[in-house]
Amino acid sequence: MHIGFIGLGNMARAIIAGMRENDSFRNASIIGSDHNMDKRLELGERWGVTILEDDISVAMQADMLVLAVKPQALPVLFKRIIPVRKPGQCILSLAAGKSLVWLAKSLGTESPVIRAMPNLAARVGSSVTALCANDQVIETQKNLATEIFGAVGQAVWMTEDLMKAFSTITGAAPAFTFLYLEALTSAGLKAGLPKKMALEAACNMMIGAAKLVLKSGEHPASLIDQVTSPGGTTIEGMHTLKALGFEHAIHEAIAAVIRKDGSLSV
Numbered sequence: 001m002h003i004g005f006i007g008l009g010n011m012a013r014a015i016i017a018g019m020r021e022n023d024s025f026r027n028a029s030i031i032g033s034d035h036n037m038d039k040r041l042e043l044g045e046r047w048g049v050t051i052l053e054d055d056i057s058v059a060m061q062a063d064m065l066v067l068a069v070k071p072q073a074l075p076v077l078f079k080r081i082i083p084v085r086k087p088g089q090c091i092l093s094l095a096a097g098k099s100l101v102w103l104a105k106s107l108g109t110e111s112p113v114i115r116a117m118p119n120l121a122a123r124v125g126s127s128v129t130a131l132c133a134n135d136q137v138i139e140t141q142k143n144l145a146t147e148i149f150g151a152v153g154q155a156v157w158m159t160e161d162l163m164k165a166f167s168t169i170t171g172a173a174p175a176f177t178f179l180y181l182e183a184l185t186s187a188g189l190k191a192g193l194p195k196k197m198a199l200e201a202a203c204n205m206m207i208g209a210a211k212l213v214l215k216s217g218e219h220p221a222s223l224i225d226q227v228t229s230p231g232g233t234t235i236e237g238m239h240t241l242k243a244l245g246f247e248h249a250i251h252e253a254i255a256a257v258i259r260k261d262g263s264l265s266v
């Protein structure tokens, strides 16, 4: 069984690193190719990827073929690999906005196709990855994809119609979260905290708050209720955020991402 990666850029590197640190994939055969020599050397030497001559060689051998190239590179790639793909091969596409129907149609066969939308936190083993598959995908292929993304965080299967909203929260909202962290840090700085102390306090607070929601199973509204005492300080800050349209801004930002994604999707 060969797991092949075409494209060994940022996302492939994060996934392969996570796989190699996981018992299930420590000795797995991972093959790959990239246009760039430096990426090939790094992945080959550091993570035990068997580097093949090109995308065609990977497509000829891989049982699970991970397409880890930018979406705009797919049409050229398909022209090259369609004639040589290994029979029964499952395609695992990371490309944003490229639907299962578009992928299967472009591949020109009754191909088993899985779409995965990981996020940047794959680099630290904490991606929340949305996955969906077409009817040609069999259980063992689904299980393999679950294991691959389980090695870099959490794999969540869903129907394709939910991918857009889900991956907006997990894919675009990290940037919103960085913006919130930046604002908290500079507010802490303004209030007199050293920069590093303010940043670490903000990050750890965020991890703790998210853990509390997940572990307690309580709705955030109930936790807000628990931390806002009558006539207290936190309610003053909450009131200010609400008056300035904090929640509305987040709803609008998510809607804007979904609108833009819709205009780019096929």
Ligand SMILES: NC(=O)c1ccc[n+]([C@@H]2O[C@H](COP(=O)([O-])OP(=O)(O)OC[C@H]3O[C@@H](n4cnc5c(N)ncnc54)[C@H](OP(=O)(O)O)[C@@H]3O)[C@@H](O)[C@H]2O)c1
Residues within 6 Å of the ligand: 006, 007, 008, 009, 010, 011, 012, 033, 034, 035, 036, 039, 054, 055, 067, 068, 069, 070, 071, 073, 077, 094, 095, 096, 117, 118, 119, 120, 171
């Ligand atoms: N990075 C993220 O956080 C993230 C999150 C979710 C999804 N994704 C998806 O993951 C995919 C990969 O993203 P990335 O950030 O890892 O991109 P990237 O860093 O640009 O890596 C892609 C690599 O693939 C190479 N490549 C392109 N066509 C090739 C071919 N036919 N044969 C061999 N190598 C080829 C590129 O080389 P050249 O540039 O020289 O052509 C580049 O080195 C994209 O579809 C993206 O939408 C990424």
